[in-house]
Amino acid sequence: MxxxxxxxxxxxxxxxxxxxxxxxxxxxxxxxxxxxxxxxxxxxxxxxxxxxxxxxxxxxxxxxxxxxxxxxxxxxxxxxxxxxxNTIPVDLCIEILEHIKKYPVHPMIDDGEVMYVEDKSAYRVHEEHTNNSMDCVEVPSLIDFLDYPLVKILTSIDPVKLPEVIKVIGEPFKGKVDFIQTAPFYIEAVPVGxxxxxxxxxxxxxxxxxxxxxxxxxxxxxxxxxxxxxxxxxxxxxxxxxxxxxxxxxxxxxxxxxxxxxxxxxxxx
CATH class of the missing domain: 3.40.50.1000 (HAD superfamily/HAD-like)
Structure with missing residues (x-):
């Protein structure tokens, strides 16, 4: 070949x-x-x-x-x-960020250059921004901060809890956003398809x-x-x-x- x-x-x-x-x-x-x-x-x-x-x-x-x-x-x-x-519209991103507050996950978003979080000390935040050579900025609320569409919403989670959480976390957004596991400790929301x-x-x-x-x-x-x-x-x-x-x-x-x-x-x- x-x-x-x-x-x-x-x-x-x-x-x-x-x-x-x-x-x-x-x-x-x-x-x-x-x-x-x-x-x-x-x-x-x-x-x-x-x-x-x-x-x-x-x-x-x-x-x-x-x-x-x-x-x-x-x-x-x-x-x-x-x-x-391909990006997720701002209003849908905000819905997702509000929804995932119910689960033991730590969201991280980025604008292509800087990563934004609500808690710099949260699980895997340091590793994520360091491995990706990105600055990390802590904001009081990602929901209030966000004013641009996202290619994905990354969340970190205790690997022990991930198998159960990933079964249900994306239910309200079927057909709009896919929730996928990308590591033993990561669940990501990405555009459908x-x-x-x-x-x-x-x-x-x-x-x-x-x-x-x-x-x-x-x-x-x-x-x-x-x-x-x-x-x-x-x-x-x-x-x-x-x-x-x-x-x-x-x-x-x-x-x-x-x-x-x-x-x-x-x-x-």
Whole structure:
């Protein structure tokens, strides 16, 4: 197969457990780009959270793509063109923020540059704004503060409580907003139909690439659609069971250069 695009999740996939891209993985992805294969980093993170990986892999020199917010915003790293963006209207965001007060979650919102919260000391807030290289500002009320549409509303929650909460938290908004789990401690509200696969489809339209010309790597439940969408879907060795069940291949883990090993077998051999 003549593969033209490699789509890669960030946390737990491209990054090892130390939040680093290993030298072997960097070498493999640089080699792929030198062959003319595009790279798309596809993550639930906001756009600034993808910049470190973008720079490490020199995507701007190779027209790499960034699929941020779980597919809610897609950007060409070289031209800075926004290929796609979908947001939740302000009034609906406010309804959601009011509704989720009933649950043991801590909401976080951002404007693409700064993250806003009601409590800087809340669970996972420090990790979230630090990992995404964003300033964090505390406001008395997100509801009173918000005056712009959001690509997503992120909430953190005790992992023990998440399985029960995610079953019911989105009930009033069915057909308007999807509530998805993106980590053992994160629930996100995103526009209906948004996924990493929908983000990739916008790239395919722009670059005239067929889905069967894509290799996709992931590890979590929010990678399911992307892995199914791609011609060759790869679940990392550390992936969740659901992803492993639907993948075409199970690679080595993110700590064992799983991406590099698969590309060596699939493209370079």
């Amino acid at each position: 003549n593969y033209k695009l490699i789509a890669i999740d960030l946390d737990g996939t491209l990054y090892n457990d130390n939040i680093m891209i290993t030298p072997k993985t960097i070498d493999a992805l640089m080699k792929a780009q030198d062959m003319g294969i595009r790279i798309a980093i596809s993550s639930g993170r906001p756009l600034p959270g993808l910049f470190h990986a973008r720079d490490t892999l020199k995507l701007q020199e190779h027209h790499g793509m960034l699929v941020s917010y779980n597919g809610g915003k897609v950007v060409d790293t070289t031209t800075h063109e926004v290929l796609y963006e 948004i996924s990493k696969a929908s983000g990739l489809s916008k790239i395919c339209e722009k670059l005239d690439i067929a889905p069967d010309q894509i290799i996709a790597f992931g590890d979590a439940a929010n990678d399911l659609e992307m892995v199914k969408f791609a011609g060759h879907g790869v679940a990392m060795g550390n992936a969740c069971p659901e992803l492993k069940e639907c993948a075409d291949e199970i690679a080595l883990t993110n700590n064992e250069d799983g991406i590099a090993h698969t590309l060596n077998q699939l493209i370079f051999s």
